[in-house]
Amino acid sequence: MVNRRCSTRDLWIAVTLILAPLLFLCERFLDLPVALYVKTHLYGNRTWSTLTANLPDLLAVLVVVVTCIAFTLYWSRIKRGIYDPLTSFARLVSWATPVSYLVKNMLKWSFGRVNTRLWVCKPDLYGFHWLHGSSGFEGFPSGHMLVASTILACFWRFFPGSRTFCLLLAFVLGVALLATNYHFLSDVIAGLYFGLLTEEIAFHLLVREPRRLGLPAF
Template identity: 30%
Template sequence: MRPRNAPAIVLIAGIVVATAAACFFLDRSFALFSYAHFHHARAPFVALTDLVDLLEVGAVFGLIWAGFIVAGGRRMGPNGLIALRATLALFLAIGVKQLAKYAFGRTWPETWTCGNPSFIRDGAFGFTPFHGGAGWSSFPSGHEAVVCAVAGCLWTLTPQLRPLCVVAVLAVGVGLLGADYHWVSDVLAGGLIGWLIGLFAARLTFEQRA
């Protein structure tokens, strides 16, 4: 008898395989393509990634709002709990992606900060686990992890928002790749990590005092 979660396991395994395949066969060629075609016209792609900044600002205010409700001894309604879960998913994704970036120690497609080694400028390509430093923190994509964490949570709890979730995830992914901010495999891995965190947050239980 097939387990109930078999489709999810197959999907996760597929993304893991796709991420590994992208590392070997797609990342470098796509980075070169993006640099050649969009380097001097990347502003629209950068703007798409700004969606994550808006989510993070909203999450801060959401957490403050939840704190006032709890401090005031009031109960949060169903929509409030959904917002709280999405907020917690976002902050959890930020923490997990930071640890993952340090663990994998991957260089970036282009040079962005403090003269970091990159593929476009130096031909650098690979992982140096636990190296540390901003120049070795490309994998996984934190932006994609964050947007997918929120999207994964809302996808589960608010089916009516699923089209919006898909648009947000794709928009940020396209922005990251078009701006040459990340490798394709970075985006795939970040998306998977964020989505799993979102599903976890959606299933959390909160006990509220009467």
């Protein structure tokens, strides 16, 4: 168990050390070229811009629905005395999903990065405006990618057969966030990282060592 913990911790340290300079390079050299390409070739197209201009933000609704379904499944199984991987999965999703939503709000407020659509109108605002907290300054990290990757990571962990679908869905979501000009490339990468990290911490506390939170172990 100790070796496994060390292995997981070392893996996350390595990923963080690799990702930090990668995000820096994206912010410096890739974010603007990718966003300019989208602006010119996709968002600049009248049909495409019309289709994507007023897309509804259903993230909060998704979080509520997923949390309710997962908690209902979890509660129904423990009431019947069923303590198996599916019960653990339901517990993890019912907690990790709303927590990921809170995490994305805190991170967005902290970094205060201008979002891509505001940048299109006001290029001089490009960059991070720490602790800004206003509309238009919530680009980093991508909240949709953070929440989605948290949920997908839960499926990845408990249902190995779903892993190809999880990878595909994460890729499609990332491309969609770029193609609709909602996020810079580094926003999407950071959202993926923080989502996976949120799931890892939630799994450790809720499934591996639940007694730390006063929850029964099974």
